[in-house]
Amino acid sequence: MDMPRPDDGLIARRDRIVARLRAVLPADAVIDAPVETRAYECDGFTAYRCPPLAVVLPRSTGEVAAALRVCHEEGVPVVPRGAGTSLSGGALPTADSVVLGVARMNAVLEMDTADRFIRVQTGRTNLSVSTAVEDAGFFYAPDPSSQLACAIAGNIAMNSGGAHCLKYGVTTNNLLGLTMVLMDGTVVVLGGAHLDAPGIDLLGVVCGSEGQLGVVTEAVLRILPRPEGARPVLIAFATAQAAGACVADIIRAGVLPVAIEFMDRPCIRACEAHAKAGYPDCEALLIVEVEGAEAEIAHQLGLIAAIARRHAPLEIRESRSAEESARIWLGRKSAFGAMGRINDYICLDGTIPVSELPGVLAAVGELSARFGLEVANVFHAGDGNMHPLILFDANAPGELARAEALGAEILKLCVAAGGCLTGEHGVGVEKRDLMGVQFTPEDLEAQMRVKDAFDPNWLLNPAKVFPLHLSAGRRAA
Amino acid sequence: MIRPASEAEVAEAVRAARGPLAVQGGGTRGPAGAGTPLSTSALSGVVLHEPAALTLVVRAGTPVAEVERLLAAEGQRLPFEPMDHRPLLGTAGTPTIGGVAAANVSGPRRIQAGAARDAMLGVRFVDGSGTVVANGGRVMKNVTGYDLVKLLAGSRGGLGILTEIALKVLPVPEAAATLCLPGLEPARAVAAMAAALGTPWEVTAAAHDPGPSPRTWLRIEGFAQSVAYRAGRLAAALAPFGVAEVETNAASVTAQWQAIRDVTCLAGRAGDVWRVSVRPSEAAGLLARARAQAALMDWGGGLVWLLSPAGEDMRSRLGCFDGHATLVRAAPATHARLGTLHPAPPPVAALAAALRARFDPRGILGGGWA
Numbered sequence: 001m002d003m004p005r006p007d008d009g010l011i012a013r014r015d016r017i018v019a020r021l022r023a024v025l026p027a028d029a030v031i032d033a034p035v036e037t038r039a040y041e042c043d044g045f046t047a048y049r050c051p052p053l054a055v056v057l058p059r060s061t062g063e064v065a066a067a068l069r070v071c072h073e074e075g076v077p078v079v080p081r082g083a084g085t086s087l088s089g090g091a092l093p094t095a096d097s098v099v100l101g102v103a104r105m106n107a108v109l110e111m112d113t114a115d116r117f118i119r120v121q122t123g124r125t126n127l128s129v130s131t132a133v134e135d136a137g138f139f140y141a142p143d144p145s146s147q148l149a150c151a152i153a154g155n156i157a158m159n160s161g162g163a164h165c166l167k168y169g170v171t172t173n174n175l176l177g178l179t180m181v182l183m184d185g186t187v188v189v190l191g192g193a194h195l196d197a198p199g200i201d202l203l204g205v206v207c208g209s210e211g212q213l214g215v216v217t218e219a220v221l222r223i224l225p226r227p228e229g230a231r232p233v234l235i236a237f238a239t240a241q242a243a244g245a246c247v248a249d250i251i252r253a254g255v256l257p258v259a260i261e262f263m264d265r266p267c268i269r270a271c272e273a274h275a276k277a278g279y280p281d282c283e284a285l286l287i288v289e290v291e292g293a294e295a296e297i298a299h300q301l302g303l304i305a306a307i308a309r310r311h312a313p314l315e316i317r318e319s320r321s322a323e324e325s326a327r328i329w330l331g332r333k334s335a336f337g338a339m340g341r342i343n344d345y346i347c348l349d350g351t352i353p354v355s356e357l358p359g360v361l362a363a364v365g366e367l368s369a370r371f372g373l374e375v376a377n378v379f380h381a382g383d384g385n386m387h388p389l390i391l392f393d394a395n396a397p398g399e400l401a402r403a404e405a406l407g408a409e410i411l412k413l414c415v416a417a418g419g420c421l422t423g424e425h426g427v428g429v430e431k432r433d434l435m436g437v438q439f440t441p442e443d444l445e446a447q448m449r450v451k452d453a454f455d456p457n458w459l460l461n462p463a464k465v466f467p468l469h470l471s472a473g474r475r476a477a
Numbered sequence: 478m479i480r481p482a483s484e485a486e487v488a489e490a491v492r493a494a495r496g497p498l499a500v501q502g503g504g505t506r507g508p509a510g511a512g513t514p515l516s517t518s519a520l521s522g523v524v525l526h527e528p529a530a531l532t533l534v535v536r537a538g539t540p541v542a543e544v545e546r547l548l549a550a551e552g553q554r555l556p557f558e559p560m561d562h563r564p565l566l567g568t569a570g571t572p573t574i575g576g577v578a579a580a581n582v583s584g585p586r587r588i589q590a591g592a593a594r595d596a597m598l599g600v601r602f603v604d605g606s607g608t609v610v611a612n613g614g615r616v617m618k619n620v621t622g623y624d625l626v627k628l629l630a631g632s633r634g635g636l637g638i639l640t641e642i643a644l645k646v647l648p649v650p651e652a653a654a655t656l657c658l659p660g661l662e663p664a665r666a667v668a669a670m671a672a673a674l675g676t677p678w679e680v681t682a683a684a685h686d687p688g689p690s691p692r693t694w695l696r697i698e699g700f701a702q703s704v705a706y707r708a709g710r711l712a713a714a715l716a717p718f719g720v721a722e723v724e725t726n727a728a729s730v731t732a733q734w735q736a737i738r739d740v741t742c743l744a745g746r747a748g749d750v751w752r753v754s755v756r757p758s759e760a761a762g763l764l765a766r767a768r769a770q771a772a773l774m775d776w777g778g779g780l781v782w783l784l785s786p787a788g789e790d791m792r793s794r795l796g797c798f799d800g801h802a803t804l805v806r807a808a809p810a811t812h813a814r815l816g817t818l819h820p821a822p823p824p825v826a827a828l829a830a831a832l833r834a835r836f837d838p839r840g841i842l843g844g845g846w847a
Contacts, residue, residue, distance in 0.1 A: 114671040115757050137675070159620045170618060172627065173595045188824045193756035194800035195779055196581060196592055197631060198819040200829045204594060204627020208620050225677045248529035254552060254648030296703045351616040354530040384530070385618040423618035431621070438621055439611070446610040446836070447623040453831035465622065 001048060001429055004463050004475065006096035010076055011053065017074050018054050021098070024066040029104075031055040040081065040099045044146070045089040045430055047400070052079065052093035057101045061179055061187060061217040064100065068215065069185035071098055077459050078183070080211035082154030083125065085146045087347060088428030090157060090210050094463060100215055102153045108132050109218065117176055117193050119220045122153035126160075129221060138223040141168035144424065145336065156216050159208030161424035166382035167258045167291075168224070170424070172207040177220035180206060180213075183455045192220055205450055210426055211461045213454035227291035230258065232328045233301050236282040236314040240264060240377075243284035244357035246311040247381045250288065251354060255303050260382035261287040261332050264361070267339070267376040267389070268331070274338030277331035280315050286381065287332055335378045336389075343391040345376075346403050350414030351423035354384045360417050364388055364410055371406040373399075385423035386414065412437050427465045435467055444470055479515040484601065484609060484640040490515060491638065492607030497841050500634040502538060502576030505561070505568045508809070509634070512841070517575050520640055525615070528553060532598065532615045533646050537575025537639040544574055548646055556647040557593050558584030558734075564744040566806055575639045581631030584738035585682035585696070588674065588776045590647065594630035599643035602629055604636065605837025615643040628832070635843060636836040652701040653730045654708045656721040658693040661685070664761035666693045667778035669718040671757060674777050676714055678707035683777040684737045687764060693718075696734060742773055743784045749807040751791045753781040755800035766795055790815050 010017070018032045031037060032054040041049040053076070056067045071078050081091040081101040093099050105121035106128075112118075113136045120129060126147040129140040143162035144150055150160070156178065161170040168174070177191030190203040197203060206213050237243040247260055263271070268279050279285060286308075290300040305316050319325040331338075339345050352360050361377065368375040379386040388410055392403040411421050411431065415438045421431045435444060448466055451458065451474075458474045479498070481487040491498065497512030504516070520538035527533075528551040535544060541559060548554050559582040561572055576582075578600070583592035590596075599613030612625035629636060658669055663685065670683040673695045682696035695715075697707045704725070712721040724730055736742070743750055748770055755763055760778035769783040785791050788811050792802050801819035804812060821829060837843070 112758070113675055114668070116671075116674060137677075159624065161618050161620075165618055169591065169595060170620075172624065173591055182824075186824050188828065189822070190825065192799045194754045195587060195776065196583075196594075196754055198754075198801040198803060199631070199633075199821060200635065200832060201581070201594060201627045201631050202825065202828055204630065205624055207627070208624045225675050228677045251531060252529040254650070256648065292703065293706060295706065296700070299700060299702055351614075351618045353527060353532065353616055355527050380618070383617040385616075418614070419616050420614050420619045420621040422621050423616070424620055426620050427622065435622065438614075442608050443611050444622070446604065446608075446612070446625060449835040450623050450625070450628070450832065453828060453835055 001433065002468060003050065003094055003429070004468060006094050010096040013074065014053055017076055020070045020074065021054065021056055021067060024070060025056060025058060025063055029057050029059065029063065031057070040093060040101070043084040043086040043089060043091040045087055045092065045428065048089060048092055048429065050093055050095055052097045052099045053095065055099045055101060057104050059104050061181060064181045064215050064217050065185040065187055067100060068181055068183055072184045072459065075457070075459065077462050079461050080153070080157070080215045082123065082151030082157065083149050085150040086154060086158065086428055087425045088422070088430040090154070090426050090428040090464065092429055102215070102217065103151065105217060112193070113138055113223070115193050116223055117220050118223050119218060120152060122156065122216050122219050123151050126150050126152060126155055133223050137226050139226050140221055140223055141174050142171045152219050152221070153216055156207050156219060157209065157211045158424065158426035161385065163259045163261065163380055165380065166260065167256055172204060174222045175203065175207055175219060176222055178203065178206065178216050179218035180216045182214045183457065183460050188214065210428065210465050212451050212465060213460065228293045229297060230289055230291045231297045231301065231319045232287050232289040232325055233304060233319065234317040234328045235286045235288065235308045236280040237284045237311065238282065238314055240284040240361040241358040242311040243286050244361065246286060246308050247357060248355055249307045249310065250304055251382065253303065253307055255300055257288045257290050257304070257382060259287070259289045259380070262377065262379050262381035263332065263335065264377040266374055267335055267378045270338045270342055270376060271331040271335050274341055275331050275334040277327055279331050282314050287328055332378070339376060339389050339391070344394040345389040345391050346407050348386065348388045348390070348407050348410055349422045349425040350411045350419055351383070351385045352414050352417045352419035354381070356417040357381065357384070360413060363413055367406060367409050367413070371402055373403055373406055384419060408434060429464055432465060433467050441470065448474065479513060480519045482519040484520070484603065487520070487603045487638055487640055488607045488609055491603050491605065491841070494841050497843060500638050500842065502573030502579070503540065503571040505563050505566070505570045505572045506576065506580065507566055507568060517638065518573060523547060524641060531646050532643060534615055534641065534643040535574050536641050537573065537578070539574050541572040541574055541577060549649070552649050553646045554649050555644065556586065556590035556596050558586040558738055559593065560584050560738050565740045565750060567745070574642055578630055578639055578642050579632065579634050585684060585734055585775055588683065588779065589679065589681040594627050596645045597626050597630050597642060598645055600626050600629050600639055601641035602637035602639045605839055605842045610637065613643065617645055635833055637842065650698040650700065652704040653696060653698040653727065654704050655724045655730050655733060656695045656708060656712055656715070657724065658715060658719045658721050659691065661691055661693050661718060663687050663764050663774070665718065666691065666774070667757055667761050669693055669715055670695070670777040673711060673715060676711060678711050680711070682734060685774040685778070686742065687772050687774065694733070694737070696730070737773070737775060740773055740782050743771055743782060746771065746784055747787070748784045749787050749789065749811060750805045751783040751785060751802050752805045753783060753795070753800060753802045755779060755781060755798055759798050763795055763798055767791065768794065787811065792819065
């Protein structure tokens, strides 16, 4: 993975740029000491690091606009940053860039349970949005695994999903409006507490644009009344194919669970060693969760069990209490942590049509054998969003490169099966150079034209999403 | 009338165009504007239907009715309940899925299941220079590149001509019921609908007729056992607003929500029709300011349909509010004078214009923009 050569001219003008930022922002909002900018050298994608020229941490939309105006006039690239939990390098700086972090902007600005929305500053963490409306009996639906730490700003940039998308959709389906600042400092308000755009749906294209169109400072989010209850069932299978077929049958039967999670044997074993959730030792297991009142849950779990029995399950373990539910979820929720304890790993994020699950899992197994690296599978099966974890040893020479090569092959497989490179983590720098696998140059040109309209000088997060050779002319202009 | 039969022919027609094209699907939302008419109706047919993945890929000119028949055979449906504009606008023709997508059409279930934009997983389109572009795909979670699917949804043909659309579909629930509360004033009705939508019983539609004998309707859908349970709980929760009558006859429930979806109460009546998207708690005040001849509230108050004397500028009556007003039915001269869409604030208008200039540099796809 390459990043563009930093502009030596900008680095030479560093002091002047920092002084201009200090002139328009409070003293503690500009960081340029190398020992402090180091903290911003990478995000959750730690394979690549580079400290920025400076970091600004504004507290208001006005301060964001002031900082961007300076950077625009100075021609400095700006890398927006939420909580820095991106798994694809969305907030990875370059040496000539200013990181603009919104973490200090975390206030709840308005909450209205009658109109069912909350308006927040985007530095607020995902989980704390739900917490803010909890006492009123509401929640915010998108729930990425990093929800304790990740910021709404990053959720909007990556159009984050989570485990409950099958029923509630992803960020874009729960975002009603936003306030953003364009690179030249213009403040734009899109949407609000009402539904749908009158004309072109700018809100829809800003969501998921990876911080390349503007810095989103405020968001109006849809909140939903909490269901009366929820309960999972764990179903164990002798083959991944049987589990995959069971998922397809559940969906086809008209039951719409809030979550269908899949784990394979390598993952189950690692989780058991770590969390001791009492999972059966089997080739594949599903955790299916349904919501509603007690009788409704019982009815749906009954239907699911009947479907599962057609696929020769080894075990059907229906939760009968909150404690049993917690045990069923325990292993799944500790999956990434468990993997991290035993190995280094790369987490992939491709999505495939649900119907292709059995075939793709078999093909991933073949690739795993060919590359000589174990792959553990844990993913949101209901929506086809796979998270194969490629296990490797970072200290063994060449293994990281081999793991990356295997990752690329698996993602190509996802695209060939009718899916995509990334379901919820974003392209960032990690999958930037694979974009040609999924899109023609014309497809990418159309996307880059959107950036041209919002950020004609390509200063916002410029080296992300699009292969560098395709964006070179625009970034140089 | 140009009637391309393939995506390649659409691209060819756009490249060959020497002036504006008036792009239309079934033409059921009235004239598509000035220019050479181009119909997508020959781009018809299902590309892929995977019931077990809840996905459907269809060519843009496929009639909505054909899509609904195909889905119904699998016990599925379009989640967003698209409105049929023919009764309200007095038009003929066949609504197409491309028209629904290009106008981001939805219906009463919008508040629970989203609009067309939310169900659209992927698009193929021809831009104003005749280039074919694909975006999105056919999976529910996809953040690979920019979401041009949302950008094209509701763009009224101004950025490109849709040729193919991938949709998320949903199972048809086993049962449905409508609760009806009589006699509520608009503000009280909005409060009742907000109360209902704030319960965990997943109300899938909430509408109010503010006419001489006011009625407020709430819909519940799901497994039969759930619907019975939830209707009972909801009626009890709404007791402060009156005694709810519960309708469970499937045909009656369907017919009633279809009438709300298509705004048939304003069909055939003289005057202009405005469609206002508004923050629900502002709806009652807005309705009072509108002094409309007739009205219908949907989306728990978030959507207000207004009938007003022909040629009057409803937007100036409504003043400032959180939302926007679209002129849906009026004489062409009124559309030209007042503008079909709510005027956007300057920075938003500038971005929209910049996008249109880049997707349609020759300005030949502007026909849908009044």
